[in-house]
Amino acid sequence: MKSGLHGAIVLAAVIVLSDASLEIRSQMFNVKTSQDVTQYEKVTSASCELMCVKECVERSHCDSCTYVSDSGECFQNVQTTTAAEGELKVYRKPPVCDQSNAVDYSIFNVTWRSSGQEGDVRCNDDDYIYVEGSPTVYCSYEGLWVKYLGTCRQRIWRNPTGSAIMYRFPLPVSPGWAMCIRGTACPACMKRAFDLKDNGDIYVHMDARFNFTTHVRKLIFNSYVGGVWGSGMTQDAFPFNNGQPFEMEFRLLTWDTMEIYVNSTLTASYTAPVSLASISYFFCSGDAFTGSELQLVDVWSGCDN
Ligand SMILES: *[C@@H]1O[C@H](CO)[C@@H](O)[C@H](O)[C@H]1NC(C)=O
Numbered sequence: 473m474k475s476g477l478h479g480a481i482v483l484a485a486v487i488v489l490s491d492a493s494l495e496i497r498s499q500m501f502n503v504k505t506s507q508d509v510t511q512y513e514k515v516t517s518a519s520c521e522l523m524c525v526k527e528c529v530e531r532s533h534c535d536s537c538t539y540v541s542d543s544g545e546c547f548q549n550v551q552t553t554t555a556a557e558g559e560l561k562v563y564r565k566p567p568v569c570d571q572s573n574a575v576d577y578s579i580f581n582v583t584w585r586s587s588g589q590e591g592d593v594r595c596n597d598d599d600y601i602y603v604e605g606s607p608t609v610y611c612s613y614e615g616l617w618v619k620y621l622g623t624c625r626q627r628i629w630r631n632p633t634g635s636a637i638m639y640r641f642p643l644p645v646s647p648g649w650a651m652c653i654r655g656t657a658c659p660a661c662m663k664r665a666f667d668l669k670d671n672g673d674i675y676v677h678m679d680a681r682f683n684f685t686t687h688v689r690k691l692i693f694n695s696y697v698g699g700v701w702g703s704g705m706t707q708d709a710f711p712f713n714n715g716q717p718f719e720m721e722f723r724l725l726t727w728d729t730m731e732i733y734v735n736s737t738l739t740a741s742y743t744a745p746v747s748l749a750s751i752s753y754f755f756c757s758g759d760a761f762t763g764s765e766l767q768l769v770d771v772w773s774g775c776d777n
């Protein structure tokens with residue numbers, strides 16, 4: 473009876489069986505109480521043997537177990553069988569996963585810990601972030617990483633080119649979200665539009681008018697929702713100097729208010745007529761725009777990161 477036995481785990485036997493070519497090392501543990509497991513834990517980190525003992529402790533009809541290290545099998549020795557406790561199982565050590573098991577290793581990188589039983593998943597490329605999945609993955613009994621449901625999405629674009637650029641955010645925004653744009657203001661252009669939008673609506677349209685129609689050095693804000701432009705807002709403080717570098721940050725202060733910082737100074741604050749929760753793309757265009765004015769667009773981190 474388990475309750476009649478006390479003390480630390482007894483390493484009852486270390487049996488070496490010779491079977492011609494095969495040598496099987498096994499350890500038998502007489503299992504008594506969960507305190508024994510704690511004690512056992514102190515002296516070894518061999519998780520599989522520990523698991524064998526733990527499983528035995530959890531079943532009152534398991535009196536002892538034998539762990540065979542070569543096969544990784546744990547045989548639980550039974551004296552009486554209680555149907556309610558379910559079947560006794562042979563515990564088998566799961567194979568160790570390694571990085572090459574990772575799905576799409578070109579994108580993901582699993583840093584394994586706990587001897588390959590558990591891993592941290594991240595994107596190989598720091599310009600991408602891992603989203604929509606647990607950053608922790610587990611090694612299955614088949615030796616494959618599981619809980620691998622996430623994906624890598626681009627958040628940083630460097631040295632873009634093109635007459636207009638449009639970048640999608642990796643995740644939906646919420647207050648606290650910030651994006652960073654580093655660039656050099658055009659030397660002799662008329663206008664640059666910076667839009668925060670979804671597929672149809674433009675929630676924040678910031679038109680930097682260097683010199684366009686009657687506007688010289690003006691920032692114009694507006695929203696285009698449901699096919700209609702709002703009343704807009706014009707601001708005299710113009711944060712760009714022709715041909716000079718700038719660092720601009722859009723920061724979502726509340727669900728409807730966007731702040732714009734240039735060179736770390738609050739330059740403008742635009743409160744939109746609708747919630748900004750649906751913005752999911754950054755779009756930039758303008759006359760003679762080639763994209764090459766911009767060195768970096770990070771749609772997921774402020775300029776401090
Ligand atoms: C993947 O992770 C390993 C371990 O941290 C690291 O040594 C390796 O450089 C990483 N590979 C890439 C491409 O980031």
Ligand SMILES: *[C@@H]1O[C@H](CO)[C@@H](O)[C@H](O)[C@H]1NC(C)=O
Pocket residue numbers: 683688
């Ligand atoms: C704006 O452009 C017009 C011509 O398109 C030019 O005559 C004017 O001098 C410019 N103003 C400034 C402030 O550059």
Ligand SMILES: *[C@@H]1O[C@H](CO)[C@@H](O)[C@H](O)[C@H]1NC(C)=O
Pocket residue numbers: 711712713716717718719734735
């Ligand atoms: C922003 O900073 C850069 C230097 O990093 C400077 O050349 C530029 O003039 C600044 N822009 C403004 C509007 O102060």
